[in-house]
Amino acid sequence: MARWEPNARARLVVAALDLFTEQGYDSTTVSQIADRAGLTKTTFFRHFPDKREVLFAGQDIHRQILADAIAAAPGLATPLEAVTAGLDALTASFTQAQREFGPRLVAVIAANRELEERATFKRASLAAAMTNGLRKRGVPDPAASLAAELGARAFYGAFTRWVEPASQQTFAELARQELDELRTAAATLG
Amino acid sequence: MARWEPNARARLVVAALDLFTEQGYDSTTVSQIADRAGLTKTTFFRHFPDKREVLFAGQDIHRQILADAIAAAPGLATPLEAVTAGLDALTASFTQAQREFGPRLVAVIAANRELEERATFKRASLAAAMTNGLRKRGVPDPAASLAAELGARAFYGAFTRWVEPASQQTFAELARQELDELRTAAATLG
Numbered sequence: 001m002a003r004w005e006p007n008a009r010a011r012l013v014v015a016a017l018d019l020f021t022e023q024g025y026d027s028t029t030v031s032q033i034a035d036r037a038g039l040t041k042t043t044f045f046r047h048f049p050d051k052r053e054v055l056f057a058g059q060d061i062h063r064q065i066l067a068d069a070i071a072a073a074p075g076l077a078t079p080l081e082a083v084t085a086g087l088d089a090l091t092a093s094f095t096q097a098q099r100e101f102g103p104r105l106v107a108v109i110a111a112n113r114e115l116e117e118r119a120t121f122k123r124a125s126l127a128a129a130m131t132n133g134l135r136k137r138g139v140p141d142p143a144a145s146l147a148a149e150l151g152a153r154a155f156y157g158a159f160t161r162w163v164e165p166a167s168q169q170t171f172a173e174l175a176r177q178e179l180d181e182l183r184t185a186a187a188t189l190g
Numbered sequence: 191m192a193r194w195e196p197n198a199r200a201r202l203v204v205a206a207l208d209l210f211t212e213q214g215y216d217s218t219t220v221s222q223i224a225d226r227a228g229l230t231k232t233t234f235f236r237h238f239p240d241k242r243e244v245l246f247a248g249q250d251i252h253r254q255i256l257a258d259a260i261a262a263a264p265g266l267a268t269p270l271e272a273v274t275a276g277l278d279a280l281t282a283s284f285t286q287a288q289r290e291f292g293p294r295l296v297a298v299i300a301a302n303r304e305l306e307e308r309a310t311f312k313r314a315s316l317a318a319a320m321t322n323g324l325r326k327r328g329v330p331d332p333a334a335s336l337a338a339e340l341g342a343r344a345f346y347g348a349f350t351r352w353v354e355p356a357s358q359q360t361f362a363e364l365a366r367q368e369l370d371e372l373r374t375a376a377a378t379l380g
Binding site for chain 2: 077078079080081116117118120121124140141142143145146147149150153157181182183185186187188189190
């Protein structure tokens with residue numbers, strides 16, 4: 001019975017983001033999202049556990065990309081070089097469509113405390129994936145979680161800059177710049 | 191009509207923590223918490239917006255303590271010295287009762303995803319308070335938010351150690367040690 005719907009997942013994300021932007025997150029139901037996407041509620045729940053998770057769909061994939069790339073970095077790479085490899089891989093996985101949705105995604109999350117909490121949790125989850133990857137490379141704590149934290153900051157800082165319409169640089173370039181700025185700043189803390 | 195109930199707030203926190211530990215967070219109602227504390231639901235809602243917030247009651251006070259102490263640190267203090275002043279003040283505000291509740295609080299939060307998300311958000315909120323305090327001292331970004339992040343890590347790392355029954359050191363001593371370890375680790379990231 002489970003008919004395959006082409007791009008159902010992506011269509012649901014777009015429909016949700018449109019509706020959250022137009023009428024607010026709290027006023028939007030799963031039925032409305034499914035309708036707008038031209039799909040059924042059943043299809044919605046095949047892809048997402050609830051309406052909140054629509055906006056955080058990539059979390060598990062993002063964790064995996066980070067962990068794999070950090071594990072695959074050269075053996076002699078420093079912790080931050082391994083994190084850079086992770087960020088290169090993660091940023092490369094982002095599409096132009098994601099860039100275009102970026103400003104609306106940021107605005108919707110900032111307007112709702114529940115979404116903001118969830119976004120903070122996703123951020124911590126990505127940092128945890130990087131921490132685990134670094135530990136497997138033999139980086140001790142707290143250096144592993146600290147390098148991962150810098151990686152998470154670089155990623156989100158770069159995302160904010162990348163989605164600006166006037167931005168000319170690639171997501172990966174921006175992430176490397178952010179990480180360099182953080183490395184420099186870390187030396188000034190006293 | 192609003193009768194003053196001695197220590198109502200503290201009694202509600204203890205009752206909630208007891209019930210969450212005994213029967214789980216999801217199975218516990220506000221009525222049960224109020225009953226256990228010998229108070230009414232009305233009194234509960236005078237102190238907390240919902241049952242979740244009982245466990246995060248100190249957030250605003252903690253933010254204020256951090257911000258005030260960071261602002262009051264000597265003008266020549268480095269960012270991490272100002273953070274140390276904040277941690278000294280914050281850790282000094284904790285009571286022996288809070289230390290004794292610590293292990294149960296940690297266990298209850300770890301057992302529930304909703305509480306874990308809320309705890310992550312509180313952590314980010316304390317870091318934001320430190321970041322604001324440092325910016326007011328003229329510390330530029332991203333150094334301000336990075337120093338604040340080290341402060342938040344030191345605080346939570348120290349809390350985990352402090353609430354261990356065998357722990358002999360003060361909360362403030364542990365926080366300073368944690369911050370020193372983080373400072374040292376920051377120099378090894380490459």
